[in-house]
Amino acid sequence: MSIIKTEGLTYTYSPGTPYQKTAVSAVDLDIAQGDVVGVIGHTGSGKSTLIQHFNGLLRPTSGKVFVDGEDMWQNPKEIRRFRFKVGLVFQYPEYQLFEDTVYKDIAFGPRNMGLSEEEIDARVRQAAAFVGLREKHMQKSPFELSGGQKRRVAIAGVIAMNPKVLILDEPTAGLDPKGREMILGQIREYHEEEKNTVLLVSHSMEDVAKYAKTALVMNQGKVFLYAPVEEVFSHAEELTGLGLSVPQVSRVFLTLARRGYPVNPNVFTLEQAKTELLRVLGKGGSDHA
């Protein structure tokens, strides 16, 4: 079943001025309920612009967006409804924190939904637990926390709205490898528990390979590829042509396959690489080496 669908979605910034720029053009997409989609593409390829259409922050210059089968802009007055259905975490979300305590900041979304105090409290605690924030953090000012912690507060603020679709715009930008693993791991756990749809915008092919089921490759405002991760990475040459690198392990295995080793070239994560190598070696891959 599709949860988000677009038809000929096109968006132009500042139309009619010298700064006019078509950031997204004629995008037809169909995102299935429960999928984890990795959105990749160069800086400026229109990823951020595209995802802001999914919760109605941007209104298409032309084309349509359907969420849960409903045309979003049928009734513009009711657009806020979709904001709760599709939760969007912006890039560098820590810069949007404003309340005097972490607890209140996470509660901002649920409160805007008009929930009861008990419900808000339950949601805040649940969301905080998902991103690994402990009780002792809850009454602190968000401005006292470290960068990684701030980001997790911001993500919790969106998770607390219990959206059917969670979209994260480069949630790991500017974090160290440990912080990245942590946040992505928590998002995966959240997805597995809630069975909701997740869109993960990322620069890193490794992250997409490891965490996403489907990959959406954007190039110059258009959808370049939209397919299961395995299939997308088998187009290694084209991706490299776009200036996007396939994961390092994939490159190793593609090269091995090209040189005639009997390996399966569709390998994107270290785990898969290990299994594949053991399989090939166990089968007696010594006739080459």
Added chain:
Amino acid sequence: MLKDITIGQYFPGKSVLHRLDPRVKIILTFLYIVVLFAASNPLGLLIGIFFLIVAYGVSRVPPRMILKSLKPVLPIILFTTLLNVFFIEGEILWHWAFLTITKEGVATAVIMSVRIACLIAGTSLLTYTTSPIALTDGLERLMGPLKKIRFPVHELAMMMTIALRFIPTLIEETDKIMSAQKARGADMESGGLMQRAKALVPVLIPLFVSAFRRADELAMAMECRCYRGGEGRTRMKQLHVGGVDAVCTLFVLLCLAGVIAVNLYAPPLF
């Protein structure tokens, strides 16, 4: 988009007007104002209008920008027109109760409104064809002599440059924070005055925090590059007065001469 407000002022291009030295452009704009006020009869004003048409034509700024620049001053133009039409005494054209319209009144009203319109459209052309940075650069150099009386010209220009540089950044940031809070269900479009003011808190606080952070970073970066104020500072972009500037100056001076000639030899209106 919020962004359109300020950035919309400057129309990047490569026309003769864009290439003019900003100092010369500022001075010529002043000269044009002089032309407009020296023109005391319709023929002189026609020269002013003619100049405007030529200048906009050369600059390749779309003509609809003239209307856009006039929009904010429309009330002023209307107001002066009304004042002139009804309160100047002379040969009566129309009379009803306490209202009288005179020939002189109508003439003055037309001249005044054309003059104001030309004034605004002409000075707007300066900001349409000069980037804010070039403009402050030109101003700083023109005000250079004021340094002798200890007027902090350089500091003022630096402040203006920084402010101008950060206006688009801050507007962009405001846009982004607003979007982020809207994504969390913040409602900025409905409700009464109090409610709307309250809805701004989630935007203003992050905005201030980030503005202070940016100011801090900028100050640090400037100090790292040994910024010590204007003393002995040279510039990357040198301003040059060249042939283009001479030609444009000549053209404006011709217009001025034309207006003066018209004033001397054409019969005055009244």
